Amino acid sequence: MKKLTQWLHDNHITEIECITPDQTGIARGKIMPTDKFIAEKGIRLPESVLLQTATGDYPDDETYYNILDPADIDMRLRPDEDAVFMVPWAHEPTAQIIHDCYDSMGNAIELSPRNVLKRVLALYKEKGWQPIVAPEVEFYLTQRCTDPDLPLVPPIGRSGRAESGRQSFSIDAANEYDPIIEDIYDWSEAQNLDIDTLIHEEGVAQMEFNFRHGDPLKLADQVFVFKRTVREAALKHNISATFMAKPITNEPGSSMHIHQSLLDAKTGRNLFSNENGTMSTLFLNFIAGMQTYIPRAMPLFAPNVNSYRRYLPGEAGNSPVNIEWAEDNRTVGLRIPNSEPEARRVENRLPGSDTNPYLAMATNLACGYLGMTQGLTPRKPVSERLGTEADPDMPFNLEAALDAMEGCEELREILGPVFVDGFIATRWAEYEGFKRVISSWEREFLLSSV
Known part of the structure; x- marks a missing residue:
């Protein structure tokens, strides 16, 4: 002290x-x-x-x-x-x-999410491995909405108009919200948060902040604090910010992509690349672990009922609905960015921005660790742009995801049985509460027709 x-x-x-x-x-x-x-x-x-x-x-x-x-x-x-x-x-x-x-x-x-991440990091330390991550966090800015039955709408920008249409990577669209963006940057700097790039994402008033790569525990702390920071900055300007996975109908969902690499703790060499620059066996094992265990760990990447609205098979513009891997291909769930061998990494594009950052990073690492320690082999990489057909191995609703997680002994062992039981129990409790609420869709289409 x-x-x-x-x-x-x-x-x-x-x-x-x-x-x-x-x-x-x-x-x-x-x-x-x-x-x-x-x-x-x-x-x-x-x-x-x-x-x-x-x-x-x-x-x-x-x-x-x-x-x-x-x-x-x-x-x-x-x-x-x-x-x-x-x-x-x-x-x-x-x-x-x-x-x-x-x-x-x-x-x-064991129930503490921060302790779960530290538990997984200890396994890496025993192997002499130093995991490095770089999260990308998306969110929506909206007008204040005090009635949960009303849909969210974009806030008024500096021009006096609300944004409309898709504005992916638009500088002018991002500048509409300069006052709040400046506060986010200033407050993040005051807190030593390692935020880097700002991007206007595809959705209406949807933003993305990228974090510089670094230690998973420190970055989980920073994402945790960053979410509080963004909400407070929005409140200061009399608007709202939401990290819900799918807050607005017919708009893209919000994700928290996680870039993952692995260093030798002593030498600092990237263990995902061989000395000749090719992909290492550990790299392929890591990908295979993600392909094997992500379908059983989905509640940790998509913890809420709303999370699964991001994964809509057959609807273009949404998140990947597969666990395929490929180089420089954004239609796969596991993307390998085009980079130099010393910066080789895999980007998990499945987690939503509504996930707990400690648990998302712990689970990402746990899946890769199991792949490396079990010597798993990945599927062949895809070479084409994938469509919107869902991967048959993936659960795309909370009930199926919880059932799959509950039966996975490997995740239970690596994350801790008390945590897994407690986490699954809280997800079921939330889901039971959700089922008691009658939605506007039910009133609109069933009230007078069934």
Whole structure:
């Protein structure tokens, strides 16, 4: 705590947001004065917050008590001195500090998404491997909408008009939202977030920010903080920002593509390339692991009912509906960007921007790790542009995806059985809540016709 205490003093911090990500990616925690934080050296939270759904509900009692202590005990949260960020939108000098979760004996809480990622990274470290990732995060800007029955509409830009039509890579369209974009950049810089390129994506008022490549844990922290930053910047300008996978009918979904490479931890050499520049066996094993296990890990890349609206077989302009791989081909789920051998990487184009960044990166690494340790062989790369026909191995609704994940012993072992059981339980709980709501589609087409 010595380094952290000095940083808080140097930056005149008066208030601390003590946070940890839950399974949905929501920041849970407490806010306290700096003096109290330093004196207590951490906080306590009920372990049950890690089993909350986005609606604040919990799994059924039997599942709940099989996973958690019936007494609803507290877990101990310890601040990570390398995960400290300013809160530039706060009125007083405030810091947000990401915490790790432990039990009373000092054991890592398996339900914690951050601990799941650290668990997978430890497996890589044992092998002498250093994974490198670069996430790309998409989101929509919209007008404020307080009635959930009403569709979202794009906000008014600097020109006084709302955007219409597809504006992929348009500089002028992105400049319509300069005031909020400038705040996102300024606040990201104040928090030392490694954001790089801004792109106007294909959807109406849809943006994408790319992050510089680096350590998976640090970048998961940054994406977690970045989402909060974008929402706050939108609120400042009286609009909204959403990371829902498919928030607007007939518009493209929002993804979080993950670029993945692998270095030798001692030499820094890219292990995905041979010395002569060709693809290495480890690289092919990694791809094969993704092809084998992504169909069983889809709830971690697409965790919500809405997530699967991105994958619409037969509808052009949506996300890939396959796990094929190819070089420089955006119609496949696993794209190999055109690069020099030392920068060889694979881009997983399946995760949605609604996913928990810790779990998406942990799962991406877990699938590749299983492929490398099992010596799996990938399918042949495709050479053509793929259509919109769905891969028969892929589950494209939440029910099928949860059933596939529940039966995968390899993922259960690598991610932790307690986490897998808890995660599946929260997804089922959310899904049961969704099924109780009657949609506008049902009222429109069934009300008077069946």
